[in-house]
Amino acid sequence: MxxxxxxxxIEKVKVRDIxxxxxxxxxxYSYNQLKKNINDFKKNFESFSPLxxxxxxxxxxxxxxxxxxxxxxxxxxVSIGELMMALKAGINPKKIVFSGVGKTSKExxxxxxKKILLINAESKSEIKEIDRIAKNKKKKVQIGIRLNPNxxxxxxxxxxxxxxxxxxGVNEKTFLELVNYCMGSKNISLKCLSVHIxxxxxxxxxxxxxxxxxxxxxxKTKHNFEFIDLGGGMGISYGDNNRKLNYTKYNIAIKxxxxxxxxxxxxxxxxxxxxxxxxxxxxxxxxxxxDEKDFVILDAAMNDLMRPALYGxxxxxxxSIKTNRKSKKTYExxxxxxxxxxxxxxxxxxxxxxxxxxxxMCDVGAYGMSLSSNYNVRPKPAELLIEESxxxxxxxxxxxxxxx
Amino acid sequence: MxxxxxxxxIEKVKVRDIxxxxxxxxxxYSYNQLKKNINDFKKNFESFSPLxxxxxxxxxxxxxxxxxxxxxxxxxxVSIGELMMALKAGINPKKIVFSGVGKTSKExxxxxxKKILLINAESKSEIKEIDRIAKNKKKKVQIGIRLNPNxxxxxxxxxxxxxxxxxxGVNEKTFLELVNYCMGSKNISLKCLSVHIxxxxxxxxxxxxxxxxxxxxxxKTKHNFEFIDLGGGMGISYGDNNRKLNYTKYNIAIKxxxxxxxxxxxxxxxxxxxxxxxxxxxxxxxxxxxDEKDFVILDAAMNDLMRPALYGxxxxxxxSIKTNRKSKKTYExxxxxxxxxxxxxxxxxxxxxxxxxxxxMCDVGAYGMSLSSNYNVRPKPAELLIEESxxxxxxxxxxxxxxx
Numbered sequence: 001m002x003x004x005x006x007x008x009x010i011e012k013v014k015v016r017d018i019x020x021x022x023x024x025x026x027x028x029y030s031y032n033q034l035k036k037n038i039n040d041f042k043k044n045f046e047s048f049s050p051l052x053x054x055x056x057x058x059x060x061x062x063x064x065x066x067x068x069x070x071x072x073x074x075x076x077x078v079s080i081g082e083l084m085m086a087l088k089a090g091i092n093p094k095k096i097v098f099s100g101v102g103k104t105s106k107e108x109x110x111x112x113x114k115k116i117l118l119i120n121a122e123s124k125s126e127i128k129e130i131d132r133i134a135k136n137k138k139k140k141v142q143i144g145i146r147l148n149p150n151x152x153x154x155x156x157x158x159x160x161x162x163x164x165x166x167x168x169g170v171n172e173k174t175f176l177e178l179v180n181y182c183m184g185s186k187n188i189s190l191k192c193l194s195v196h197i198x199x200x201x202x203x204x205x206x207x208x209x210x211x212x213x214x215x216x217x218x219x220k221t222k223h224n225f226e227f228i229d230l231g232g233g234m235g236i237s238y239g240d241n242n243r244k245l246n247y248t249k250y251n252i253a254i255k256x257x258x259x260x261x262x263x264x265x266x267x268x269x270x271x272x273x274x275x276x277x278x279x280x281x282x283x284x285x286x287x288x289x290x291d292e293k294d295f296v297i298l299d300a301a302m303n304d305l306m307r308p309a310l311y312g313x314x315x316x317x318x319x320s321i322k323t324n325r326k327s328k329k330t331y332e333x334x335x336x337x338x339x340x341x342x343x344x345x346x347x348x349x350x351x352x353x354x355x356x357x358x359x360x361m362c363d364v365g366a367y368g369m370s371l372s373s374n375y376n377v378r379p380k381p382a383e384l385l386i387e388e389s390x391x392x393x394x395x396x397x398x399x400x401x402x403x404x
Numbered sequence: 405m406x407x408x409x410x411x412x413x414i415e416k417v418k419v420r421d422i423x424x425x426x427x428x429x430x431x432x433y434s435y436n437q438l439k440k441n442i443n444d445f446k447k448n449f450e451s452f453s454p455l456x457x458x459x460x461x462x463x464x465x466x467x468x469x470x471x472x473x474x475x476x477x478x479x480x481x482v483s484i485g486e487l488m489m490a491l492k493a494g495i496n497p498k499k500i501v502f503s504g505v506g507k508t509s510k511e512x513x514x515x516x517x518k519k520i521l522l523i524n525a526e527s528k529s530e531i532k533e534i535d536r537i538a539k540n541k542k543k544k545v546q547i548g549i550r551l552n553p554n555x556x557x558x559x560x561x562x563x564x565x566x567x568x569x570x571x572x573g574v575n576e577k578t579f580l581e582l583v584n585y586c587m588g589s590k591n592i593s594l595k596c597l598s599v600h601i602x603x604x605x606x607x608x609x610x611x612x613x614x615x616x617x618x619x620x621x622x623x624k625t626k627h628n629f630e631f632i633d634l635g636g637g638m639g640i641s642y643g644d645n646n647r648k649l650n651y652t653k654y655n656i657a658i659k660x661x662x663x664x665x666x667x668x669x670x671x672x673x674x675x676x677x678x679x680x681x682x683x684x685x686x687x688x689x690x691x692x693x694x695d696e697k698d699f700v701i702l703d704a705a706m707n708d709l710m711r712p713a714l715y716g717x718x719x720x721x722x723x724s725i726k727t728n729r730k731s732k733k734t735y736e737x738x739x740x741x742x743x744x745x746x747x748x749x750x751x752x753x754x755x756x757x758x759x760x761x762x763x764x765m766c767d768v769g770a771y772g773m774s775l776s777s778n779y780n781v782r783p784k785p786a787e788l789l790i791e792e793s794x795x796x797x798x799x800x801x802x803x804x805x806x807x808x
Contacts, residue, residue: 081781102740336506373777377485
């Protein structure tokens with residue numbers, strides 16, 4: 001995504017042309033950015049060729065997952081629905097791991113039937129349930145146990161998952177107990193230790209701490225884990241600050257860890273694969289003047305993009321045509337929904353806008369569409385995949401009649 | 405909803421029987437509570453027989469809206485989708501008002517064609533757009549103008565809408581300008597002054613202040629408004645505190661106002677009509693012991709009920725069977741979604757629970773299903789309407805194949 005002669009383009013397609021042809025609001029994804037993200041990720045960690053399981057929850061578009069699959073990635077799923085979606089996209093079950101604190105009996109049975117690589121269990125009760133179902137089915141099931149390493153990921157509290165007050169994983173004491181439980185079961189094959197300390201992590205140090213915790217606990221278990229699943233959480237750059245996780249430093253820490261432990265590393269990246277490939281294209285319905293600021297009312301709303309309302313997230317906001325005129329007043333970008341939370345950003349010195357202008361919110365490829373809803377009986381946006389000058393509709397815009 | 409011999413019942417149906425027959429998570433609505441809410445509302449304000457327009461955004465189930473319609477209520481809609489839904493439910497267009505800051509040209513044209521009672525405009529640009537479309541269609545359109553009375557509703561900032569920093573309505577100066585504009589238009593008939601200062605308001609004093617502001621501005625306009633739309637926002641009691649808006653005091657304030665102004669009052673209640681009629685029935689998947697607290701992992705999640713994650717809302721939590729055993733540890737009620745925000749409540753001294761127990765979250769009739777999503781590829785719950793011992797499925801549970 002860049003300005004060419006002041007015209008914003010995604011790959012080789014002008015944003016204003018997309019708005020005209022496909023209407024707004026519309027999600028667009030850049031295929032070449034996806035390719036670059038995956039290749040960069042692979043290249044950085046290539047010395048130990050990890051199994052990369054794409055975190056389906058970040059983007060559940062089956063056509064996009066199909067493209068991701070073509071690069072050899074597996075899937076990290078957290079529900080039977082996501083597992084079905086991953087299988088539908090053609091992902092090999094032997095590259096699928098199933099995470100989540102609340103897997104139901106039905107979900108576990110389905111995962112066993114589909115012979116996926118790993119069920120990463122998160123509690124004593126879950127392991128007992130897996131054991132019971134596996135016994136009934138006369139199967140031996142490969143599992144992982146998720147450790148809660150009590151490591152602060154230094155990220156937002158809403159997306160921190162690896163501290164002892166979080167619902168995820170088990171503490172060291174329970175972990176050791178559960179390893180023993182698995183050793184005594186005929187129907188469970190303990191293959192993996194998994195962790196995931198949070199989302200949007202920008203500093204490699206929490207990962208180093210996490211690896212130290214894992215190192216010590218492996219020694220205590222005396223168990224040979226075929227896989228260590230390090231989860232995801234790799235932070236990307238939102239807005240203009242250019243902060244993102246330094247992969248190289250994380251890689252060094254893992255290589256050091258692998259000198260002591262011979263195991264296959266699993267990653268579960270979501271945001272770092274699809275976050276910056278996505279753009280939400282919208283139109284200015286009205287500009288509403290106010291004393292201290294002007295409201296720029298867009299046709300995209302919190303139902304289309306929930307992250308600002310839910311996490312206070314900021315997304316870089318651009319115009320489809322660059323001009324040099326600036327607004328003297330602050331612009332508050334809002335949606336048309338009848339809630340004060342339906343607000344995207346407050347920006348000073350923004351380019352002077354007029355009604356019907358096209359506005360693009362960037363870096364919405366992860367947790368954009370997957371968190372969208374039909375609040376205010378609003379149909380969901382269309383989704384497009386753009387490669388060079390080729391545009392493919394990978395999901396049609398919902399119609400009102402689908403909601404009636 | 406009450407315990408009969410320690411068994412929780414909604415009307416005459418046992419909650420545990422609902423869970424068994426319809427599975428979980430499931431939304432249930434009490435018909436008799438709905439009837440009581442509407443009748444109480446009408447009775448309290450009967451001296452001036454207001455037009456009561458149900459705020460569709462609070463609950464968009466077409467079958468429920470149909471029941472509400474049978475009590476003579478109209479509708480407050482905020483999008484073309486909600487307008488379609490209201491019409492589908494059989495609501496008379498002459499009882500429909502259209503609110504919202506971002507009505508598109510298409511939405512305005514549709515509302516004009518359907519001859520609804522009022523389009524409540526929220527900006528200069530919108531009024532000009534209504535004027536332009538009405539002129540093209542050679543119609544005279546009835547509108548209201550929404551005033552932002554700059555009144556603090558003393559509610560949560562996310563649901564406050566009547567302060568000058570909120571995107572809603574226009575300030576006094578603009579209001580007076582727009583009244584003049586409408587007077588000069590052949591295609592606009594200015595019928596209404598509308599306000600709406602926020603949601604879940606528990607104190608009648610902000611309403612008194614709001615009425616004072618309206619009183620003064622009407623005098624300044626010298627215009628005879630056929631309708632004054634006071635919006636909604638009447639707060640209900642969540643949890644055990646029994647605080648709710650005192651209707652009687654609000655009624656007194658309005659009657660005082662009506663002594664000076666001869667006009668028809670419109671209300672736009674949502675939460676106060678459907679909030680306390682709704683229950684979300686879920687099942688305990690696992691109880692996960694932790695050092696300081698135990699996690700009660702439910703099969704309902706933030707995608708089913710967003711209010712706790714979005715607003716930090718608390719919903720009263722009950723068991724389907726009452727016992728006298730208490731848990732020594734705090735229970736943290738969470739959903740199975742892979743987010744730390746997927747958390748409903750932390751409760752001390754709660755009844756001792758076991759896995760498979762049925763848990764009910766109360767007062768979820770408003771902004772429950774309407775804010776729900778398919779996050780984590782989770783199908784939406786079923787919705788049931790219960791009257792005495794009769795159970796009607798008013799929306800079927802979504803299937804996974806609908807999401808693929």
